[in-house]
Amino acid sequence: MMDRRRFAASVAAAMAAVAAGERALGQEPGHVATDADVQAAMELAMKPGPRLQVAMVMYPQMTGQDLIGPHNFLCGIMNADVHLVWKTKEPVPLDRGGTALLPTMTLAECPKQVDVLFVPGGLQGTIAAIQDDAVVDFVADRGSRARWVTSVCTGSLVLGAAGLLKGYRATSHWSTRDLLPLAGAIRVDERVVEDRNRLTGAGVTSGMDFGLALTAKLTSRTYAEMLQLVNEYDPQPPFAAGSPAKAGGPMTQHLQAMFAPGNAGLKTALEGARKRRPA
Amino acid sequence: MMDRRRFAASVAAAMAAVAAGERALGQEPGHVATDADVQAAMELAMKPGPRLQVAMVMYPQMTGQDLIGPHNFLCGIMNADVHLVWKTKEPVPLDRGGTALLPTMTLAECPKQVDVLFVPGGLQGTIAAIQDDAVVDFVADRGSRARWVTSVCTGSLVLGAAGLLKGYRATSHWSTRDLLPLAGAIRVDERVVEDRNRLTGAGVTSGMDFGLALTAKLTSRTYAEMLQLVNEYDPQPPFAAGSPAKAGGPMTQHLQAMFAPGNAGLKTALEGARKRRPA
Numbered sequence: 001m002m003d004r005r006r007f008a009a010s011v012a013a014a015m016a017a018v019a020a021g022e023r024a025l026g027q028e029p030g031h032v033a034t035d036a037d038v039q040a041a042m043e044l045a046m047k048p049g050p051r052l053q054v055a056m057v058m059y060p061q062m063t064g065q066d067l068i069g070p071h072n073f074l075c076g077i078m079n080a081d082v083h084l085v086w087k088t089k090e091p092v093p094l095d096r097g098g099t100a101l102l103p104t105m106t107l108a109e110c111p112k113q114v115d116v117l118f119v120p121g122g123l124q125g126t127i128a129a130i131q132d133d134a135v136v137d138f139v140a141d142r143g144s145r146a147r148w149v150t151s152v153c154t155g156s157l158v159l160g161a162a163g164l165l166k167g168y169r170a171t172s173h174w175s176t177r178d179l180l181p182l183a184g185a186i187r188v189d190e191r192v193v194e195d196r197n198r199l200t201g202a203g204v205t206s207g208m209d210f211g212l213a214l215t216a217k218l219t220s221r222t223y224a225e226m227l228q229l230v231n232e233y234d235p236q237p238p239f240a241a242g243s244p245a246k247a248g249g250p251m252t253q254h255l256q257a258m259f260a261p262g263n264a265g266l267k268t269a270l271e272g273a274r275k276r277r278p279a
Numbered sequence: 280m281m282d283r284r285r286f287a288a289s290v291a292a293a294m295a296a297v298a299a300g301e302r303a304l305g306q307e308p309g310h311v312a313t314d315a316d317v318q319a320a321m322e323l324a325m326k327p328g329p330r331l332q333v334a335m336v337m338y339p340q341m342t343g344q345d346l347i348g349p350h351n352f353l354c355g356i357m358n359a360d361v362h363l364v365w366k367t368k369e370p371v372p373l374d375r376g377g378t379a380l381l382p383t384m385t386l387a388e389c390p391k392q393v394d395v396l397f398v399p400g401g402l403q404g405t406i407a408a409i410q411d412d413a414v415v416d417f418v419a420d421r422g423s424r425a426r427w428v429t430s431v432c433t434g435s436l437v438l439g440a441a442g443l444l445k446g447y448r449a450t451s452h453w454s455t456r457d458l459l460p461l462a463g464a465i466r467v468d469e470r471v472v473e474d475r476n477r478l479t480g481a482g483v484t485s486g487m488d489f490g491l492a493l494t495a496k497l498t499s500r501t502y503a504e505m506l507q508l509v510n511e512y513d514p515q516p517p518f519a520a521g522s523p524a525k526a527g528g529p530m531t532q533h534l535q536a537m538f539a540p541g542n543a544g545l546k547t548a549l550e551g552a553r554k555r556r557p558a
Contacts, residue, residue: 031518031519032526032527032528032529032530033520033526033527033529033530034529035529035533037529037530038529038530038533042533063351064347064350064351065347065348065351065510068343068344068347069344071343071375071376071378072342072343072344072375072483072484075375075376076375082376084376084378091370091379091381096350096351096354096355097350097354097361097363097383098383099350099363099380099381099382099383100370100380100381101378101379101380101381102370102378102379102380102381103378104376104377104378173511174508174511191511191513191515192515192517202511203509203510203511204351204509204510204511204512205351205487205510205511205512205513205514206511208484208487208514208516209514209515209516209517212516212517212518213517216517216518221518222530224517224518225518225520225526225530226520226526226530226533226534228516228518228520228521228526229453229520229521229522229523229526229530229531229534230482230483230534231344231482231483231484231521232432232452232453232470232481232482232483232484232485232521232522233483233484233516233521234470234484234516234521234522234525235484235487235488235514235516235521236470236471236488237487237488237491237507237512237513237514238471238488238491238492238495238503239310239491239495239500239503239504239507240310241312241504241505241507241508242507242508242510242511242512242513242514243508243511243513244508246513247311247312247504247505247507247508248311248312249311250311250312250313250314250316250317251311251312251316251317251501251504251505251508252508254314254317254321254505255505255508255509
């Protein structure tokens with residue numbers, strides 16, 4: 001004889017798993033933009049007015065994907081000027097592949113008032129950025145007035161070194177999250193964390209999810225969805241090892257050991273920043 | 280009285296939905312690398328031998344994310360040399376944001392025999408690339424001997440213009456997939472398509488899924504999973520509009536209309552390529 005309660009519990013558990021899967025995929029089943037939604041989103045996007053100023057800070061040995069992920073979406077905002085800013089306009093070397101990306105504007109040329117201040121991550125590059133007063137001063141200054149203060153990966157530690165995360169909930173690359181309190185922040189183990197006008201993303205590829213979330217805030221949900229479709233962001237990773245919980249202990253511990261010397265460097269840099277800029 | 284069959288059907292449907300959700304997330308539940316797996320993957324990755332040669336073709340007005348997505352993963356392969364190749368070593372302008380990326384090698388300097396030939400997409404840039412004999416000749420030559428012939432987004436149309444997709448199943452950006460037969464390919468509506476040694480990705484952000492899949496082929500599944508964790512690729516898009524099916528008709532039609540002039544240009548370029556290189 002079948003046990004009704006066992007069946008009911010199975011159904012409930014399965015339904016909860018489906019709902020969790022949908023949440024994991026960011027899906028709201030049945031949400032499909034109408035012609036009127038698209039029309040309204042385009043009208044809003046083309047409304048005359050001052051152009052949004054987005055300042056994306058570069059630095060040598062930054063991780064290219066951290067910056068290009070959100071850049072790819074933000075450049076799709078019709079009334080936004082997206083600036084890549086660095087000390088000079090010389091190519092800024094990335095942390096992998098021996099290539100470099102061109103800035104579009106110097107730190108000195110960057111508008112004083114920006115709608116978005118963004119800082120990407122890296123490892124050796126982030127350590128150097130935190131130890132570089134010119135970079136930290138720029139981030140602290142623009143961040144003090146920016147409408148949105150944002151980062152991907154270890155970029156949040158640069159925001160923290162500039163005093164911009166004191167008392168704010170924030171995230172970072174999974175392997176560096178325990179450094180967030182040293183950067184004045186409240187550690188949150190999530191992929192994209194919003195606290196008032198701070199929006200921080202987790203490691204490297206979180207910049208896609210972060211970039212879409214930020215795009216929606218600067219435009220509208222429908223407009224962000226259009227950019228999602230333009231960029232065909234319908235992720236289907238072939239494996240499921242993208243977080244420590246999913247990858248499991250052995251792999252996580254192996255990588256954490258690999259990252260240990262770099263993370264020790266980040267810790268020292270953050271301690272130095274705290275001494276130079278006492279709260 | 281409860282209906283056992285209705286219950287059983289509900290459970291089966293819910294379980295199927297869970298399985299579909301897991302497949303959508305690329306998950307194989309319970310697959311967690313052991314210490315021995317990690318050890319074996321690292322030993323394989325550090326095995327002495329000739330270094331893998333990866334040639335990623337650049338061109339003006341390419342889409343940066345198309346290239347950086349896979350580049351970010353491929354550069355994590357310890358025994359691979361990842362080359363960004365273009366006619367000169369001058370910065371190659373991207374299709375958005377007024378920035379440019381530095382090549383690491385000229386087309387002439389590129390090894391004759393490469394393990395991977397990769398071509399990114401774009402729109403105006405792809406049209407120009409298809410019309411440029413120097414580019415198409417290079418792609419045809421290296422592709423004729425490459426171990427893997429690969430692309431993301433409209434890069435597959437460049438492969439096709441070079442005669443490399445004749446009779447092969449392939450994908451492209453959703454809005455340009457109907458041009459695949461004109462490029463000699465068999466259109467497949469999937470995110471990453473493998474046919475013998477051809478591996479093609481769909482639009483822009485598919486480069487992440489494509490990049491991981493290719494990494495696994497060049498190394499091992501466990502090594503690719505390690506790079507997935509290093510780059511925290513655990514996507515959680517805030518919205519679910521990443522494919523025409525998910526975004527729905529109104530948004531898809533609006534964008535298809537926007538893309539129409541560019542796609543007409545691609546069509547003309549492919550027809551020209553076919554005339555210049557009859558099968």
